[in-house]
Amino acid sequence: MKSGKKLSYFFLIVVVLILPVFIKSEYYLHILILCAINIILASSLRAIATVGQVSLGHAGFMGIGAYTSAILSMKYGLSTYEALFAGGLAAMVLAALIAYPVMRVRTVYFSMLTMFLGQVVTLVITEWRGMTGGTSGLLNIPHLGTIPVLGRFSIGFSTRLPNLYFVLILMIVILLFLYGIDRSYIGKTFKAIAQDDSLAASAGINVARYRALVFCIGCFFAGLAGSFYAHYMGVITPDSFDLFISIYLLIYTVVGGSKKFAGAVVGPLVLTLIPEVSRVLKEYQPFVFVAVLYGVVFFLPGGLAYLLERMSIRIGAILQRGIKANA
Amino acid sequence: MLETRKLTKDFKGLRAVNDLELNVSAEEIVGIIGPNGAGKTTVFNLITGFLQPTRGEILFMGENIGGLKPHAIAKLGITRTFQLDRIFHEFTVLENVAVASHLHAGIGFWEAAFNTPQYRKKDGDTDKYAAKILQLVGMDDKMDEIAGNLSHGHQKLLGIAIGLAANPKLLLLDEPLAGMNPTEVTRALEIISEIRKQGIAVLLIEHNMRAVMSICDRLVVLNFGEEIAKGSPDEVKNNRQVIQAYLGIGEHAA
Numbered sequence: 001m002k003s004g005k006k007l008s009y010f011f012l013i014v015v016v017l018i019l020p021v022f023i024k025s026e027y028y029l030h031i032l033i034l035c036a037i038n039i040i041l042a043s044s045l046r047a048i049a050t051v052g053q054v055s056l057g058h059a060g061f062m063g064i065g066a067y068t069s070a071i072l073s074m075k076y077g078l079s080t081y082e083a084l085f086a087g088g089l090a091a092m093v094l095a096a097l098i099a100y101p102v103m104r105v106r107t108v109y110f111s112m113l114t115m116f117l118g119q120v121v122t123l124v125i126t127e128w129r130g131m132t133g134g135t136s137g138l139l140n141i142p143h144l145g146t147i148p149v150l151g152r153f154s155i156g157f158s159t160r161l162p163n164l165y166f167v168l169i170l171m172i173v174i175l176l177f178l179y180g181i182d183r184s185y186i187g188k189t190f191k192a193i194a195q196d197d198s199l200a201a202s203a204g205i206n207v208a209r210y211r212a213l214v215f216c217i218g219c220f221f222a223g224l225a226g227s228f229y230a231h232y233m234g235v236i237t238p239d240s241f242d243l244f245i246s247i248y249l250l251i252y253t254v255v256g257g258s259k260k261f262a263g264a265v266v267g268p269l270v271l272t273l274i275p276e277v278s279r280v281l282k283e284y285q286p287f288v289f290v291a292v293l294y295g296v297v298f299f300l301p302g303g304l305a306y307l308l309e310r311m312s313i314r315i316g317a318i319l320q321r322g323i324k325a326n327a
Numbered sequence: 328m329l330e331t332r333k334l335t336k337d338f339k340g341l342r343a344v345n346d347l348e349l350n351v352s353a354e355e356i357v358g359i360i361g362p363n364g365a366g367k368t369t370v371f372n373l374i375t376g377f378l379q380p381t382r383g384e385i386l387f388m389g390e391n392i393g394g395l396k397p398h399a400i401a402k403l404g405i406t407r408t409f410q411l412d413r414i415f416h417e418f419t420v421l422e423n424v425a426v427a428s429h430l431h432a433g434i435g436f437w438e439a440a441f442n443t444p445q446y447r448k449k450d451g452d453t454d455k456y457a458a459k460i461l462q463l464v465g466m467d468d469k470m471d472e473i474a475g476n477l478s479h480g481h482q483k484l485l486g487i488a489i490g491l492a493a494n495p496k497l498l499l500l501d502e503p504l505a506g507m508n509p510t511e512v513t514r515a516l517e518i519i520s521e522i523r524k525q526g527i528a529v530l531l532i533e534h535n536m537r538a539v540m541s542i543c544d545r546l547v548v549l550n551f552g553e554e555i556a557k558g559s560p561d562e563v564k565n566n567r568q569v570i571q572a573y574l575g576i577g578e579h580a581a
Contacts, residue, residue: 177440180439180440180441180442181439181440183442184439184440184442184446184450185425185426185429185432185434185439185450186436186439186440188425188426188429189426189429191415191417191418192415192426192427195415195416195417195418196413196414196415198377198397198409198413199409199413199414199415199489200426201377201396201397201398201401202375202377202397202398202401202406203401203406203426203427203430203489203490203492203493204401204402204427204430204493205398205426205430206396206398206399207398213436
């Protein structure tokens, strides 16, 4: 990576971390937290999609994380941070257990199977009332535990701002990790498998293992996002993790542009912000989604990320001309 | 090096390959010829693990490789090309070969994910290795082109380069010359000879008879899944059964 590019990513991260301080509205803080959660979910979904597999059960894995973390911290006395990690782990373990049979099926069959799996998860959550509270869900899930700082100060998570910072840092770490994979030979291998899996196999690539690997990684982060969601919201119900949510996540990545890493960041950002910021549109959210989706599919087949890339190239060119003119 | 014993494959009642006894020695170029539907590609799919034999054994360097998965067989040293232009169309030429070379670079998951200096060094070495292979097939001037935009002939050569990337001891070429113009054929034949000079045995399926006769040390002729002749190109050329299978009864050799 060129150092200039590295520097601009660094600035972007700094800006993202400073910006929340200036936001006074509790409502907007809440929206940004949801945004960050959606970005984690969409990016992990996109990672799975780079091997050519579109999961329609991603929200189910988020749900496993959410319920595992909530139940472990409420009923089994784990600390919220242990529970948070356990939530991700539970989603990954389930992914690993089913990876072998699931990863043998391809394309639309994979989508159907994961969709079914996601529905089974919500069904089990709904029916296992003793443990999960059934359709009325779990209430009073504890906030993340207070973090002591230098003995005298401490960070509590009962207000929105610390939660936003926690999820932003989580998001940045996850994005850096996923970007690291995407850019390395591992990501290249994933994309090679997506393009032609027999050719990849004949070059010695263990296709099934790579598919299982990325499925486990993606589901781990989905579980982690779900765990955080549970502790932040304090309330979870099965319908927060059903098929609709999985489809929304898919739309985020398509609108953002599934070929580009930035797509899974831009897509959820725009699609979470637009309907929320203009509150009048809130009831019409599905229509806004469909309108944006159609707009992108027809006019921007590469997704919003391509638009962004073209814009940054043009701005770069203008800047360079400006520098030359001044020199 | 490679030996098949009574290799047989049935497809729902149809016997595609019947009791085939094939062997390839080190640094040898062996051609499989025969009319369409003779079972040639099926033999390739059996050797490389894309299909499992109904009966019979496949031995490679004395080891039975029957039942192994394609990627495991590739690791043991047998790679292949495919009949159609099977390449990674969205990648650049260099990326195509590099992605097929990476498995032999010994890179770990974590060092790659965290982009450590060791990883960057190994990654750079892989690119150099891939560039060397592209030089062998004469495509080192096209490294940064998107593979999907290449001409048909170059896509075929890239397919061979991908096959070479996994550092095979035996390379299986499925109609490497199909659709090439005469100049490209000459070039491709030079490359195949060069591959053999590097110590790699080649087993190839090809319909271009003149090319096959000129380059192969030995030929095996299949018809309806059975070996009907084998030997040097000259022996095969004058074999009555071969002439009949190819040209029909009563005609003379081409």
